[in-house]
Amino acid sequence: MNVxxxxxxxxxxxxxxxxxxxxxxFVAGQEIPSRRELAASLNINxxxxxxxxxxxxxxxxxxxxxxxxxxxxxxxxxxxxxxxELILAAVDTFVDAIRPINVPVxxxxxxxxxxxxxxxxxxxEK
Amino acid sequence: xxxxxxxxxxxxxxxSKIYLSLLLITLVSQFAGVIxxxxxxxxxxxxxxxxxxxxxxxYITNYGGIDFNHIANSLLFVGPIALSAVAxxxxxxxxxxxxxxxxxxxxxxxxxxxxxxxxxxxxKATSIFLMVLxxxxxxxxxxxxxxxxxxxNVPQALLSEMSISTITIANPxxxxxxxxxxxxxxxxxxIGLMIMSILFTAIMFERSFRIKxxxxxxxxxxxxxxLFLAPVLMEIGNFYFYPNELFxxxxxxxxxxxxxxxxLGAWLLKNRVTV
Amino acid sequence: MIEVKKISKNYGRKKILDDVSFTANKGEVTCxxxxxxxxxxxxLKAIMGLTPYKGEILIDDQKMTKDxxxxxxxxxxxxxxxxxxxxxxxxxxxSDFYTSWNPERANQLMGFFxxxxxxxISELSKGNTAKLNLMLGLSLDVDYVLMDxxxxxxxxxxxxxxxxxxxSHLIEDRGVIITTHEIGxxxxxxxxxxxxxxxSVLKEFNTEEMREEEGKSVVDVMREVYQS
Numbered sequence: 001m002n003v004x005x006x007x008x009x010x011x012x013x014x015x016x017x018x019x020x021x022x023x024x025x026f027v028a029g030q031e032i033p034s035r036r037e038l039a040a041s042l043n044i045n046x047x048x049x050x051x052x053x054x055x056x057x058x059x060x061x062x063x064x065x066x067x068x069x070x071x072x073x074x075x076x077x078x079x080x081x082x083x084x085e086l087i088l089a090a091v092d093t094f095v096d097a098i099r100p101i102n103v104p105v106x107x108x109x110x111x112x113x114x115x116x117x118x119x120x121x122x123x124x125e126k
Numbered sequence: 127x128x129x130x131x132x133x134x135x136x137x138x139x140x141x142s143k144i145y146l147s148l149l150l151i152t153l154v155s156q157f158a159g160v161i162x163x164x165x166x167x168x169x170x171x172x173x174x175x176x177x178x179x180x181x182x183x184x185y186i187t188n189y190g191g192i193d194f195n196h197i198a199n200s201l202l203f204v205g206p207i208a209l210s211a212v213a214x215x216x217x218x219x220x221x222x223x224x225x226x227x228x229x230x231x232x233x234x235x236x237x238x239x240x241x242x243x244x245x246x247x248x249x250k251a252t253s254i255f256l257m258v259l260x261x262x263x264x265x266x267x268x269x270x271x272x273x274x275x276x277x278x279n280v281p282q283a284l285l286s287e288m289s290i291s292t293i294t295i296a297n298p299x300x301x302x303x304x305x306x307x308x309x310x311x312x313x314x315x316x317i318g319l320m321i322m323s324i325l326f327t328a329i330m331f332e333r334s335f336r337i338k339x340x341x342x343x344x345x346x347x348x349x350x351x352x353l354f355l356a357p358v359l360m361e362i363g364n365f366y367f368y369p370n371e372l373f374x375x376x377x378x379x380x381x382x383x384x385x386x387x388x389x390l391g392a393w394l395l396k397n398r399v400t401v
Numbered sequence: 402m403i404e405v406k407k408i409s410k411n412y413g414r415k416k417i418l419d420d421v422s423f424t425a426n427k428g429e430v431t432c433x434x435x436x437x438x439x440x441x442x443x444x445l446k447a448i449m450g451l452t453p454y455k456g457e458i459l460i461d462d463q464k465m466t467k468d469x470x471x472x473x474x475x476x477x478x479x480x481x482x483x484x485x486x487x488x489x490x491x492x493x494x495x496s497d498f499y500t501s502w503n504p505e506r507a508n509q510l511m512g513f514f515x516x517x518x519x520x521x522i523s524e525l526s527k528g529n530t531a532k533l534n535l536m537l538g539l540s541l542d543v544d545y546v547l548m549d550x551x552x553x554x555x556x557x558x559x560x561x562x563x564x565x566x567x568x569s570h571l572i573e574d575r576g577v578i579i580t581t582h583e584i585g586x587x588x589x590x591x592x593x594x595x596x597x598x599x600x601s602v603l604k605e606f607n608t609e610e611m612r613e614e615e616g617k618s619v620v621d622v623m624r625e626v627y628q629s
Contacts, residue, residue: 003589005618008609040569045430045590048609132497140483230480230522237451239498240470334453400452 001042009044013052016042017061021072021079022086028074032062129241133249138257141217145257148213149264152206159202160272164279167192171284182283191286194276198297207299210261214254218322221250222329226401233401243396247388251322258318262303269293269300316377320384324350327391334398350383402426403473403545403576408447408456410440410600417443418454419601427544427576430590434581434623435597441580442478444597445547448578449475460545471501473545476538478553480530484523488516488533492540499541507540514562528559535563545576552581564590588619596626603627 001016003009020026032038035053039046053070056062060078064070073079098108138145171192175185197203225233236246270290277287294300305311328343335342352359357367357375367375403425410418418440425431433441446452450465460469482491488511496502511518514532525533531551538546551567552560567590571577581587588608596603603626611617617625 005588005620006612006616008612009589010609011613036569036573040565043564043568043590045568045592046573047429047592048589051609129498136494229484230482231477232481232483234451234475234477234479234481235494238449238470238475240467240500241498242467398453401446 003044009048010051010055013038013042013044013048014055014059014061017052017056018082018086021061022083026072028072028076028079030072031069032072034069129239130245130249130252133239133241133245134252134256137221137249137253141221141253141257144213145260148206148210148261152210152261152264153268155202155206156268156272157275159200160197160276161279162202163197163200164192164276167196168280168284182281186284186286192280192284193286194273194288194293195296197272197276198293198300204299207265207303214258214261218254218325219329221254222326222333226333231401237399237401242392244388244392247326247392247395251319251326251388254322255315255319258315265300266304316380316384320354320380320387323384323387323391327387327394330391330394330399334394334400350387354379354383402461403448403578404457404459404462405444405448406457406459408444408454408458410443410447410452410454416600418447419599420456421597421600421602423595423602423605425545425576425578425593428574429592430577430579431593431595432579432581432584432591433595433597434584434619436582439597440600441582441597442549445475445549445578445580448547449473451475471499471541472543473547474538474541474543475547476534476549476551478550480522480525481534482522482537484521486522487518488520488522489518491522491533491537492518495537495540501542503540503542507536510536510539510566513566528555531555532559532563535566539566539571543575545578546571548577548579550580550582552585552587553583584619584623591619594619594622596623598627 001012004012017026017032026032033041035049036046038044038052039049042049053062053064057064057070060073060075061082062070062072103111171185171189174180174189175182180188225231225236237243239246273288273290273293277285288296291306294304295306302314305314324347328347331343331346332339354376356379357372361367361372405421405423405425407420407422408418409416409420421440421444423431433444435441443452447454448458448460448465450469458465460473463469482494486494492504492507496504514529514536516529516533516536520529522530522533535548535551538548551563555563564587567587579591584591591608593605593607595605604622606622608619611619611622
């Protein structure tokens with residue numbers, strides 16, 4: 001995880017988790033590392049890890065029972081919402097970037113479809 | 127208390143290489159002195175006996191027997207003692223300055239130990255004091271051996287044997303460092319301790335205030351010297367004391383000066399010294 | 402909590418420290434930033450009782466005593482053990498005098514830093530000397546760790562190792578104060594920043610708050626403050 005120094009690090013950690021969930025690396029109910037382990041592996045301040053966990057707890061992404069390791073939520077609604085959130089965020093970024101170039105929507109969608117299929121093909125060949 | 131002892135042990139260990147060298151040099155030099163000087167004395171005696179055609183008994187009547195004094199006054203004998211004294215006087219300063227100006231600033235470690243600054247001060251003082259005592263003890267041990275070696279190397283007829291105590295008293299340097307009475311011991315080593323503590327405190331002034339501190343240190347030494355010698359100085363001004371009074375006064379002043387120096391030195395080490 | 406209350410220190414006419422005040426909390430990393438000579442090291446030495454100062458410094462609401470040295474340690478930017486000692490002897494020295502010495506952690510860090518007990522202090526490279534100092538300081542079960550320029554003048558690989566130890570072993574529940582003149586790549590490890598210039602505090606702020614509220618990195622703030 002590359003750290004951006006202009007954005008709160010704890011929010012970057014939360015986003016990182018959401019990405020992992022959307023990708024499928026973290027599944028429902030999966031145990032996640034402790035705050036300390038996370039800090040050590042991401043090379044961040046344990047306080048930041050603490051804050052990130054608190055935020056994720058509040059957003060319902062994880063839940064921690066006393067004395068047990070934290071787990072990713074099993075709530076499907078939330079998990080789907082995360083996926084949606086990330087898709088929308090990526091699309092947002094893309095649209096903001098491409099809008100100034102003034103491409104007709106059909107041409108745009110065609111290019112996107114080509115590029116996307118190409119990427120999938122390359123991944124399957126690996 | 128334990129930490130103080132550990133510190134003393136540590137300080138002595140640090141100096142052990144040089145210390146053992148000093149002991150070794152003393153041993154070798156003094157024994158060499160016995161052998162070499164004896165040989166030279168015997169040669170001289172034989173030369174004289176030949177020239178003046180004296181028998182051994184006549185030689186003794188005219189020139190006196192060959193005694194250990196000649197050895198004790200020789201350079202090979204006195205040299206190492208002087209060397210050791212100089213080394214230890216240097217070390218009174220070096221024992222502090224090496225921690226600041228060594229390749230590594232060890233003073234950080236000492237001042238961050240969970241032990242009082244007074245312990246640190248006292249541990250250095252104790253180490254030097256013990257090492258001085260060690261040197262003296264070593265000399266006391268090897269002197270009889272040297273005397274025995276001497277006695278066995280000189281033909282009976284020419285020999286003028288001396289006892290250890292006579293040797294000690296007759297030699298100015300030996301009589302200074304090997305006291306003959308307990309009172310003498312207290313006086314010599316008491317004064318030594320006082321001087322060391324005054325020097326330590328002067329060093330603390332320098333380490334606290336740098337250049338200003340050197341001046342303060344020198345001033346402190348000066349004032350201490352004047353105070354200690356005050357009774358004697360007053361005698362010069364025609365104000366006389368009985369010997370007992372003089373002794374008592376100087377003893378009291380000496381003890382006060384030592385205590386004050388230790389207290390002041392430790393205080394500076396705790397509150398004013400900078401790394 | 403370490404409270405530094407209006408400390409000042411003069412060297413002749415020059416004010417090395419001018420009414421410096423700040424707090425460093427347990428469990429947080431506080432960073433004193435400023436160019437060389439601005440008083441950062443002097444501040445740390447003052448906290449450690451290694452230099453006199455005017456003002457007050459409290460550690461957990463108490464003035465510094467000799468026992469405080471079991472609770473707080475200082476890792477200077479210089480070698481401090483005797484050059485002829487081996488690393489083993491240095492560790493024995495520490496364990497002899499400190500009840501807070503933790504031999505398991507010492508061995509752990511020795512392994513992590515790949516230091517060998519038989520090595521002599523005088524033979525260590527600058528990077529290894531820094532790691533040794535770090536190991537000796539962190540092997541004490543103290544509440545507060547003060548580090549002076551832990552990353553300066555050290556090769557990149559050693560820096561990474563040290564940053565690693567920082568994140569994993571160091572902070573835990575401890576209060577850490579570090580000084581540096583370049584924030585470099587360790588911004589994300591720091592909770593609070595204190596900017597110093599000419600012996601006084603120009604600004605004190607919390608890094609995450611600064612990012613959240615103003616979208617500024619530490620470097621951005623430094624640029625702002627030092628250029629005005």
